[in-house]
Amino acid sequence: MPIDPDNDAAPRQRRGHGRVTLRDVAAAAGVTAITVSRYLRQPGVVAPATADAIQAALSATGYVPNKQAGVLASGRGSIVAALVPNLAHSIFAETLQGLSRKLEAAGLELLVAATGYSLEREEAQIRALLGWAPRALVVTGRHHTPGALKLLREAHDGGCTVVEMWDLHARRQNGFAQVGFSHRAAGRRMAEHLLARGHRRLAYVDSAVEGDDRARERGDGFVAAAQAAGAEVRRLTAPAGEPITAGRAVPGLLRTAERPPTACALANDHLACGALLGAQALGLRVPDDLALLGFGDFELAAHLAPGLTTLAPPRREIGERAATLLLAEPDPAAVPERVVVDCPLVLRGSS
Amino acid sequence: MPIDPDNDAAPRQRRGHGRVTLRDVAAAAGVTAITVSRYLRQPGVVAPATADAIQAALSATGYVPNKQAGVLASGRGSIVAALVPNLAHSIFAETLQGLSRKLEAAGLELLVAATGYSLEREEAQIRALLGWAPRALVVTGRHHTPGALKLLREAHDGGCTVVEMWDLHARRQNGFAQVGFSHRAAGRRMAEHLLARGHRRLAYVDSAVEGDDRARERGDGFVAAAQAAGAEVRRLTAPAGEPITAGRAVPGLLRTAERPPTACALANDHLACGALLGAQALGLRVPDDLALLGFGDFELAAHLAPGLTTLAPPRREIGERAATLLLAEPDPAAVPERVVVDCPLVLRGSS
DNA sequence: ATGAAAGCGCTAACAT
DNA sequence: ATGTTAGCGCTTTCAT
Numbered sequence: 001m002p003i004d005p006d007n008d009a010a011p012r013q014r015r016g017h018g019r020v021t022l023r024d025v026a027a028a029a030g031v032t033a034i035t036v037s038r039y040l041r042q043p044g045v046v047a048p049a050t051a052d053a054i055q056a057a058l059s060a061t062g063y064v065p066n067k068q069a070g071v072l073a074s075g076r077g078s079i080v081a082a083l084v085p086n087l088a089h090s091i092f093a094e095t096l097q098g099l100s101r102k103l104e105a106a107g108l109e110l111l112v113a114a115t116g117y118s119l120e121r122e123e124a125q126i127r128a129l130l131g132w133a134p135r136a137l138v139v140t141g142r143h144h145t146p147g148a149l150k151l152l153r154e155a156h157d158g159g160c161t162v163v164e165m166w167d168l169h170a171r172r173q174n175g176f177a178q179v180g181f182s183h184r185a186a187g188r189r190m191a192e193h194l195l196a197r198g199h200r201r202l203a204y205v206d207s208a209v210e211g212d213d214r215a216r217e218r219g220d221g222f223v224a225a226a227q228a229a230g231a232e233v234r235r236l237t238a239p240a241g242e243p244i245t246a247g248r249a250v251p252g253l254l255r256t257a258e259r260p261p262t263a264c265a266l267a268n269d270h271l272a273c274g275a276l277l278g279a280q281a282l283g284l285r286v287p288d289d290l291a292l293l294g295f296g297d298f299e300l301a302a303h304l305a306p307g308l309t310t311l312a313p314p315r316r317e318i319g320e321r322a323a324t325l326l327l328a329e330p331d332p333a334a335v336p337e338r339v340v341v342d343c344p345l346v347l348r349g350s351s
Numbered sequence: 352m353p354i355d356p357d358n359d360a361a362p363r364q365r366r367g368h369g370r371v372t373l374r375d376v377a378a379a380a381g382v383t384a385i386t387v388s389r390y391l392r393q394p395g396v397v398a399p400a401t402a403d404a405i406q407a408a409l410s411a412t413g414y415v416p417n418k419q420a421g422v423l424a425s426g427r428g429s430i431v432a433a434l435v436p437n438l439a440h441s442i443f444a445e446t447l448q449g450l451s452r453k454l455e456a457a458g459l460e461l462l463v464a465a466t467g468y469s470l471e472r473e474e475a476q477i478r479a480l481l482g483w484a485p486r487a488l489v490v491t492g493r494h495h496t497p498g499a500l501k502l503l504r505e506a507h508d509g510g511c512t513v514v515e516m517w518d519l520h521a522r523r524q525n526g527f528a529q530v531g532f533s534h535r536a537a538g539r540r541m542a543e544h545l546l547a548r549g550h551r552r553l554a555y556v557d558s559a560v561e562g563d564d565r566a567r568e569r570g571d572g573f574v575a576a577a578q579a580a581g582a583e584v585r586r587l588t589a590p591a592g593e594p595i596t597a598g599r600a601v602p603g604l605l606r607t608a609e610r611p612p613t614a615c616a617l618a619n620d621h622l623a624c625g626a627l628l629g630a631q632a633l634g635l636r637v638p639d640d641l642a643l644l645g646f647g648d649f650e651l652a653a654h655l656a657p658g659l660t661t662l663a664p665p666r667r668e669i670g671e672r673a674a675t676l677l678l679a680e681p682d683p684a685a686v687p688e689r690v691v692v693d694c695p696l697v698l699r700g701s702s
Numbered sequence: 703a704t705g706a707a708a709g710c711g712c713t714a715a716c717a718t
Numbered sequence: 719a720t721g722t723t724a725g726c727g728c729t730t731t732c733a734t
Contacts, residue, residue, distance in 0.1 A: 388713060423710090424711075424713040
């Protein structure tokens with residue numbers, strides 16, 4: 001414990017924040033800062049004796065590297081930023097969990113923000129997040145404001161991998177890496193399943209949440225496929241509010257029609273589970289009087305009686321694949337990858 | 352568009368990353384960097400004409416501030432780091448959503464990581480996250496490794512607000528701000544409810560997930576209260592695996608006992624919902640043959656028949672309060688606050 | 703195997 | 719109201 005010889009003069013204009021720096025460690029180890037810096041990154045390059053001294057100094061001081069300084073000096077950051085509509089939705093929460101796990105293994109950190117399904121907020125958040133010079137930026141969906149698109153392009157050109165997840169462009173329109181599936185096709189598949197079961201009067205129920213482009217596109221695909229098959233198809237929006245409760249009200253809404261649909265697909269499993277419960281409360285038999293089809297394969301879906309037939313997007317996998325993508329793509333000139341994940345139909349009793 | 356006079360000499364040792372800097376903006380606006388810097392932080396302090404010129408230069412260049420540089424120079428960061436066991440668990444996902452929303456409003460960004468209920472991983476993550484010199488660090492629970500505790504203390508002393516959420520110390524043992532409730536007391540309340548209903552043979556079912564200290568403490572409180580009342584009480588662990596499925600198996604396990612319990616509390620609502628379904632599959636009447644009590648008030652709980660009686664922790668509120676706490680506490684000398692949130696019993700049909 | 707000098711992009715402290 | 723200077727903590731070059 002050498003006494004600090006520097007504590008005499010009147011305290012002038014110090015700016016430091018009191019934390020232990022590389023120089024403190026270096027002084028304690030009897031070397032200069034750069035040697036400690038090297039040891040930290042490639043322990044092999046310093047002499048064994050030096051390594052020991054540095055190691056000792058490191059634990060004696062409790063040094064925590066300042067990453068801002070590191071990024072600023074090296075230009076290589078370890079932050080990945082991810083934007084999802086909502087952190088609480090099980091779909092995105094699981095995707096983030098998958099992403100997070102893979103990033104942690106690679107020594108990267110995850111900065112998150114929720115857009116609330118607003119493209120304007122998304123743009124503002126992209127702008128804010130890019131300030132951290134992230135190694136990669138993962139966004140949800142393929143629709144963005146022109147301003148956001150511009151920011152993403154510049155980021156991409158600047159070496160920041162951009163990944164769009166949960167959705168796909170038919171033709172890599174934006175020029176970013178993608179991992180997801182076609183929601184139009186998913187909607188078509190939903191309709192085709194019900195048509196194959198012999199239904200000719202169908203309905204698609206949107207959620208009251210605005211801005212969910214993917215759910216909307218599933219509806220578009222559903223309606224298109226139903227019409228192409230010459231079936232009757234209606235589209236309605238669930239009541240606002242807590243989604244299972246909203247779903248409960250759906251069968252009642254459906255019955256008011258003159259020729260009520262015999263099968264109904266819903267924007268998500270919460271709504272669909274609600275609809276199942278609501279139908280039963282009305283004395284309707286599912287699937288005989290009303291077949292029901294959900295989206296998401298939430299845990300609940302398998303445990304109702306009858307079980308809910310639904311589409312099962314690989315929530316976790318999307319996050320993991322996004323991680324793999326951004327981990328593997330250091331070459332900005334390479335053509336961004338397009339990973340198509342499967343979204344299988346899980347057949348249960350409700351259809 | 353003045354032509355760059357600096358493009359002749361052989362490219363020597365440039366380090367920049369090509370992005371637009373404050374100096375580029377300043378040059379375009381005919382001022383120096385500091386003036387632009389000032390304008391960005393307090394638009395009012397520059398002359399109106401200058402402001403216009405800067406504004407024009409800003410949008411012409413598409414400037415995105417480099418936050419690393421800003422933090423390094425100012426010592427004031429805008430990152431908040433949060434550690435939860437799992438990003439996908441609805442409990443924590445909602446807390447993060449609440450936190451995120453409030454932080455966004457305050458212009459702060461959220462760095463997250465999942466500990467997987469491992470205190471060792473938590474320590475490693477705290478170390479990594481502290482490197483970003485976060486303004487605040489939000490951790491889950493009050494139990495930490497000695498190393499983690501040391502890091503948290505140092506961070507706290509260095510001006511980083513530390514918030515422990517979801518749990519409380521009886522006596523601010525760690526010295527950090529807290530927002531949560533006593534899980535022992537919650538467990539006691541669960542037992543007392545069942546005792547008040549006349550049950551004398553109780554059971555508490557832990558989840559198979561290891562490291563959930565809070566669930567364990569609820570169990571401790573439950574057992575203690577039951578024993579204090581002179582009731583019979585058993586404690587068992589649910590099977591591993593997907594929680595609703597695991598819960599389904601619980602009533603069967605309970606029945607193997609010589610004098611089976613008449614009431615059972617479970618570590619979480621997923622397990623409890625499973626138990627409810629499992630009991631019904633066995634022909635048991637709920638609550639007459641077996642009363643069931645959950646924890647969490649997951650959406651599903653209200654929609655089973657009978658509804659699941661459960662404890663409803665204010666998931667979202669905990670995140671919001673944590674945000675309020677860390678937003679309000681710039682004074683490191685102040686005594687950290689201790690926010691006790693309510694965790695009400697929601698009475699439904701299962702008990 | 704180690705060090706010296708310079709600089710990443712920004713802002714705090716002094717000017718003026 | 720604007721500019722100059724120095725420096726945040728680290729890593730890059732370029733020596734030795």
